[in-house]
Amino acid sequence: MSQQVPVIVLREDTERTRGRDAQRNNIMAAIVISEAVKSALGPKGMDKMLVDGFGDVTVSNDGATILKEMDVAHPAAKMVIEVAKTVDAEVGDGTTTAAILTGDLLKQAEVLLDKKIHPTTIISGYRKAAVKALAVIDDVAEDVDPAAADYKKILIDVAKTSMSSKFVSGYRDTLSKTVVDAVLAVAKDIPEGEELNIENVPRQKQIGMTVDKTELVKGLVLDKEVVHAGMPKKIVGAKIALLESALEVTKTEFDAKISITDPSAMTSFLEEEERMLKDMVSKIVESGANVVIAQKGIDDVIQHYLAKEGIMAVRRIKKSDVERVHKTTGAAIVSKIKNLTAADLGKAKIIEQREVADDKMLFIEGTPKSSVVTLLVRGGTDHIVDEVDRALNDALYVVRDIVVHPQITYGGGALAGEISNQLRNYASTLVGREQYAVNAFADAIESLPNTLAENAGLDPIDVIVSLRKAHTEGKVNHGINITKGKVDDMKKARVVEAAVVNRQIIMSAAEAAQMILKIDDVISSKGGPGGMGGMPGGGMPGGDDE
């Protein structure tokens, strides 16, 4: 036999962890992330203050926001953050729960790995458990009938539950109504082939009033004022020209020098420029428009002539608002002013500049195409307005979730209690080691009510014992009543959630946990922030022998 020669494939500065070490490190990192957000869960959860590299401060209770702001290096930790982001993008709420569940699934798996149960057995057990958990949700979820008398009340309850864990919880009675009105107003006429989208409920933040002054206005509100003092501030029967290009004489990209020797040439040069600007104005006048909404700037001379013609104009509108104006008023987005015709104009019953809390804003009301509503989000300071806005975003999402998928489940750990109870029964029907994995899944789900109880200052052991008892007795809707400090009927307490949010949490968390468990080799090139150096807690690298 020839002597073995080592073959070096990886670069010298590459770090590699394999087998149990790699698993342990990944699991540790995921748990660290999940532990970090645990204290934020539920109505008694605490908020986090995050300071970024520029010193900007964010104060939030929102799982996705907290995790997005955290500067995380470990690849497995990033995967947990991805779970929160996915849940946020798909259903809007439940991001903290999803991150906690991912961490706890891995924590439980670690115990099984220590018992020498093979990762693939755990993975297949987790897969079965997730399928069963989704079946339990299907089983216990209650259908919501949009035609029923209490439909709106249920939507309000769902919005309230979502907001009860946020800074705005004190205002949730009024805010939940506003949120439901907003979603229902938009849901009532969605254009063919389009989905109900929360983007159609634009929000304008305003600092300087209390949170309960947050209000819903019918129509589109642009945070812009009319450009010229001589222009009308209100137009009834608006015909809108929506322009993408600047209403200015375009400057050349390179510097040009024009030598003028004759004073008359100077005059004709200026006249030519003015003529070009006047041409633009006459194009607008000819089209019949009485309102100009421009994405870019408007030259002073043009402003003057538009004012003389009694045309209202606003400029520098955000791209997203241009899209909204286009959608709701039917105005075509015109990029070349010379092509503007009457057919391109959008319509609105009234466009008016109004003063709202010292700010001048443009209200566009009575639009022919899909209806838009705008939420004017208010609060005393920058940080408050931002957090109110995030809470409203979650609540708008969950109400939309119910409108699109009309099914509810009960919160406060009621659903989790039922899932873990049924999973344990299911585990006992399985033969082989997968049974352990299904039980571990049940334990991980149970950590959610456990955390809720802990955060509310209740004894988690007592709470879990009574929760288990209630669910073995068939009390499907029993969860933790935080105000009473005991396990009780959540249907009576009106702690209502969207079933689809819970489905998404289970699917995303289970998938991520399985993916992390399947990794047994981590190869990372050093130097970058993604290297293994950022790993918290793990016995890395080189592995100290245990």
Ligand SMILES: Nc1ncnc2c1ncn2[C@@H]1O[C@H](COP(=O)(O)OP(=O)(O)OP(=O)(O)O)[C@@H](O)[C@H]1O
């Ligand atoms: N009144 C209540 N009583 C008991 N539990 C409640 C009540 N209101 C909400 N909860 C529970 O609080 C949990 C939600 O907490 P929280 O909103 O902090 O986290 P999340 O929804 O998972 O994540 P995020 O809102 O940050 O995206 C859910 O389990 C919910 O059932």
Ligand SMILES: [Mg+2]
């Ligand atoms: Mg929430």
